Amino acid sequence: MHSTIHRDNGQLLMEKVCLQSIADKFGTPCYVYSKTALELNYKAYANALKSHPHLVCYAVKSNSNIAVLQSLAKLGSGFDIVSIGELERVLIAGGNPSKIVFSGLGKTADEMSRALDVGIHCFNVESESELSLLNRIAEQKGLKAPVSIRVNPDVNAKTHPYISTGLKEDKFGIDINRAIDVYRDAASMSHIDIVGLDCHIGSQITEKSPFVDTMKRLLVLADTLNEQGITLNHLDIGGGLGVRYQNEEIQSVDQYMRAILPLLEGRSETLIVEPGRSMTANAGVLLTEVVYLKVTEHKNFAVVDAAMNDMLRPSLYQAWMDVQNVGTHVNQQEKIYDVVGPVCESGDFLAKSRQLTVNEGDCLCLFSAGAYGFVMSSNYNSRPRVAEIMVNGDSAFVIRQRETLAELIKGEHLLPEQ
Ligand code: LLP
16 A cells, blocks of 8 residues: 655655646646556555465456556556446556456446457356346357356455445345355356356455455355365455555555465465555545635634545545645644535535644645545536546656536537427
8 A cells, every 4th residue: 555645845745746736737626646656556466466376356446547547457457347337448448358357236238248248357246137137148149158256245344334345234245155056056057157256345444354254254155166066266355455544553465465365275266356445545645725714713614626526535434534735834823624625515525623734725635535536526516527647757647637617518408499
């Protein structure tokens, strides 16, 4: 979970680029990602897994910009996708279709068809209905669909309820106790090829034990299947490794893998991982300008030009993300501020009760914003989507232009005059 941000002479830099200069050149709000940090994060997984056959499938949903995908594809990364949109992005970015796993519990016939055509590594199947539809579509094409069943191992990931997915009451996967029946069904289908076993128990997991418990349960199931003549080529433990937003005690990728890999000793199944947040969160920031300082009897507000539509995590999950001034003010008093956006909702805030030394016109940096940031943004309040910038060494590139007002209403139509 590398970050390439540091302060030099009072100024925040990403790699060798001063963040204030990015705000000046490209405007705010904007997301800024570090290519070096992304690459280091990918390599941390690849290195930690090198003693065992493995495939790192980056979870595209955490940041799907095609330049991000391209940077990872160049290193040989695979991809975990959840829609045809993500599939097309990976293909455009030069990703290898045979390293794509397709997750998600509501795949449509069109999505299955396209994924079969391009030859993905496997479908992570979440229900019997999905399995039958996939079998039918593969039959129409005269193909065999590679399938991994996503089981729900009933493990508590000890994370925010909205991002916990491995409990019995969650909508995801197939109850691990019923999985054998579903595998038997799958084995009897003429156009299904069983290749693996899959799970994903949640996100922002800070302990090793839920992963270890999950892997143990997967192995018991894999052995039982084996006894019944169903052999698996891979085991997929999903994503979910947490990152440090504030002061969380985080497992490094290496520590995490050192807890998992001994369980696989002597086994031939390839280990697939689907990391999202741990690849992108700390590789990115959101820059936003302070439009007004609003001091009331009860509170000080720093009203900034980014809002919940640009970064939803604080509003939706009460997520804490660090905020700092990209520059520094000497001899000026620090005050406690709520950093809020211009959207007409009280839930529109980026940070609450933060000590900041700040003037109107200053640029603030919201840290760890590379994952689930831009991808969750919307046009709420008719706000155009912000720009995305990629830093590499001492260069900065626009990897997505700021949306224009014309693009905002593109595709909308007035009714004909009566
Ligand atoms: N694989 C599957 C099947 C997933 O559903 C997810 C994330 C991942 C992998 C990647 O998990 P990660 O390594 O990023 O934890 N929007 C929320 C996070 C939602 C995660 C959804 N699934 C947030 O901002 O905290």
